[in-house]
Amino acid sequence: MGKWLHKTLKPTDSVESEPHADIENLARLVEGSIEGDERKRLLRHINRCSRCYEILQETMQDVPAETSDKPAPIPWYQKKSVYALAASMLLIFFFGAQLVYKFQTAPSLAATAKLALDQELKDILLEDSRLQWQNVKRIKRLLSVLQKKGYRLKSFDRVVLTRPYYQVKSLFGPQEILHIRIEDNVAYLEVKAAK
Amino acid sequence: MVGNLIEPEKILASKEILEKIEAVCKRHFSNENDQNESYVFILDCLKADNFKRLRAYKGKSKLTTYLYSLINSLIVDFRRKIYGRRRIPAGVAKLGPWAEAVYRLVCWQKFSFDDAYDFLQVEGLFEEPYERYLEKIVPIREAPCRENPSYEALNEDVANPMENANRFDANPLEALLGKLDHQRRIKALTIIKATTTKLSEEDQLLIRLVYGSEQSVKAAATVIGLSASSARRRLKRLLIRFREQLLAEGIREA
Ligand SMILES: [Zn+2]
Numbered sequence: 460m461g462k463w464l465h466k467t468l469k470p471t472d473s474v475e476s477e478p479h480a481d482i483e484n485l486a487r488l489v490e491g492s493i494e495g496d497e498r499k500r501l502l503r504h505i506n507r508c509s510r511c512y513e514i515l516q517e518t519m520q521d522v523p524a525e526t527s528d529k530p531a532p533i534p535w536y537q538k539k540s541v542y543a544l545a546a547s548m549l550l551i552f553f554f555g556a557q558l559v560y561k562f563q564t565a566p567s568l569a570a571t572a573k574l575a576l577d578q579e580l581k582d583i584l585l586e587d588s589r590l591q592w593q594n595v596k597r598i599k600r601l602l603s604v605l606q607k608k609g610y611r612l613k614s615f616d617r618v619v620l621t622r623p624y625y626q627v628k629s630l631f632g633p634q635e636i637l638h639i640r641i642e643d644n645v646a647y648l649e650v651k652a653a654k
Numbered sequence: 655m656v657g658n659l660i661e662p663e664k665i666l667a668s669k670e671i672l673e674k675i676e677a678v679c680k681r682h683f684s685n686e687n688d689q690n691e692s693y694v695f696i697l698d699c700l701k702a703d704n705f706k707r708l709r710a711y712k713g714k715s716k717l718t719t720y721l722y723s724l725i726n727s728l729i730v731d732f733r734r735k736i737y738g739r740r741r742i743p744a745g746v747a748k749l750g751p752w753a754e755a756v757y758r759l760v761c762w763q764k765f766s767f768d769d770a771y772d773f774l775q776v777e778g779l780f781e782e783p784y785e786r787y788l789e790k791i792v793p794i795r796e797a798p799c800r801e802n803p804s805y806e807a808l809n810e811d812v813a814n815p816m817e818n819a820n821r822f823d824a825n826p827l828e829a830l831l832g833k834l835d836h837q838r839r840i841k842a843l844t845i846i847k848a849t850t851t852k853l854s855e856e857d858q859l860l861i862r863l864v865y866g867s868e869q870s871v872k873a874a875a876t877v878i879g880l881s882a883s884s885a886r887r888r889l890k891r892l893l894i895r896f897r898e899q900l901l902a903e904g905i906r907e908a
Contacts (some may be wrong), residue, residue, distance in 0.1 A: 462765065463831040466773060467843050468850060468866030482707075486715035486723040491876035498879060502855040506862070510730055515877070516867045517726040521678060522719055582684055587764060 462588075470505070470512045480504055480511045489518050570613050570642070572605075576635040576650055579604055584624045584637075584650070592618040601646075605639075612639065615646040624650045659713045662705030666697065671721065678725050682733075692732045699728050737762065743797040752779040753794055761799035767791055768836075775840040776847065784836060826893060827865050830900075833907055842905050849899050857892055860885060 480501055487493040488501060505511045576584075583601050592598055598618050605612055634653035639646055665671055679692045700707055711720050746757045752774055759770040771787050774780035780787065827846060831839055850861050856878040863874035875885035900906070 462769065463772075463839070463843060464825070464828050464846070464866045465868075467776060467847050468862045470862070482710070482723045482727055483712055483715055483720055485727075486719040488877050489723070489873075490715055490719055491879065492715065494879060499855060502859050502878065506855055506858045512862070513730055514723060514727045516863065516869065517678075517682075517729065518719065518723045519863070519867075519869050519873050519877070520681070521674075521722040521726070522873075585684070588766075 470507050470509050477504065479508065480514075482514075485511065485515050485518060488515060489522050571638070571640045572610055572612060573636050573638050574605075574608065574610065575653075576637045580637055584620070584648075588623060590620045590623065592620075612646075613641045615641050615644050617645045619645055619647050621647050621649045624648075660708060660711055660717065662700075662708040665708060665721075666700060666705075674718075674721065675725055678722070678729065682729050688736070691736075692729060695732045695735070696725055696728045699731070700724075746794050746797050749790070749793065753791075755779055756791060756794050757797065757799075760794075761797075767795070772836060772840055772843070775836075776843045825865055825868065827896060830905075830907060834905070838905055841903060842900055845899050845903055845905070846896060849896055853892070856880075857888065860888065861892060864889060 484493060484497075484501055488498070488505075493501065505515055574580075580601075583597060583604065586594075586597060598616065601618065602615075635650050636653050638649045638651060641647070675696055676689075676693055679689045679696070683689045683692060707724055711717065715723075740762065742754050742757050746753050755774060755777070756767070756770045759765045759773060760767055765773070771780070771784060774787075782790075831842055834842055850858055853861065860874055860878055860880075863869040863877065864871055871885050871889065872882040875882045878885070880888065
């Protein structure tokens, strides 16, 4: 999300004197089923109320996701156990063959890899927006996630994002691929859309 | 009868609905603690007063959309609650409102100190030059910040990630801002803010949603009652207006 405009264009005035928009009316607004003066009044309020604006904008994010063909999200408490195992098996099945050996030093250690970006990796990438990672714990976490997924990669102690990564919003949940290249102990990461 | 529209007990017993709530919590919070806590908070609120919030549904929107609005409104409440619990360190607070704003922006909202400077300028909270800012924030940088462990690092040496991003085709205003230096960016933000508030309610919200929240044009168009293609035409016109305002103040792409 564009950080400058996100903050600047968010309504800041708090309209203390009038009541907040009705939740159901905000829902109708998202659906486009509210019209005329009723909508006008609502828009007037939302342009001046950070709370109602936020609820509207967040609901808009959830609702299109709802209409897409994406399978229901897996609850986070299940993700770590069975799901993680199944997912990494699937990953190896789909992407294992795509491991590319380019700058190879040890026979079994890859210097480049491509893998599907899942929530676990995404969380690490989105932790902050620095291109050069300085947080040792974060780097270690990335390493351990890669290992858990069955990737045997050359070791690295620095991470550089070659391009800033932002969460992509899409109706169909875009498939994104994390490209990793390791050179001189530095892992260069780049997220690209799957072709 | 309105009361019979839904059966709140059934809603809260539905695995699908509970998973939706979880998904929203997860989208909002990266920290597992906050995810769990917000989830429990939402369920408690939904059950409160004999499911008052669920019973308020009148059937004018789809139930799912209503639930999402409701859940997101409770997330806003929850966030307010946990922010209310957080305290600004006394050493920061005594420096004044500008310092509290910096602390909130950097520690809680995870902006960089550099970004915080620009926002202070736009809000008129800090009028002094950047060099003075760097001197004055020393005690803020030394203050504890539990929410953001990488807080101390001022990423001067890291290239501004906005500069080489290629995702701005869809957001030309943000793209422009990324190319400007501090001073001109602050000026541009002030102009954009002022221009926006002068627009009609529909146009304002369109701009906020598409360029501020990066919603799809189609979704934003639905909200203001336009077709996607009319909204696209309208955005084009509005961008020209922004451009004119910026040019009039001497802001152009470097
Ligand atoms: Zn409101």
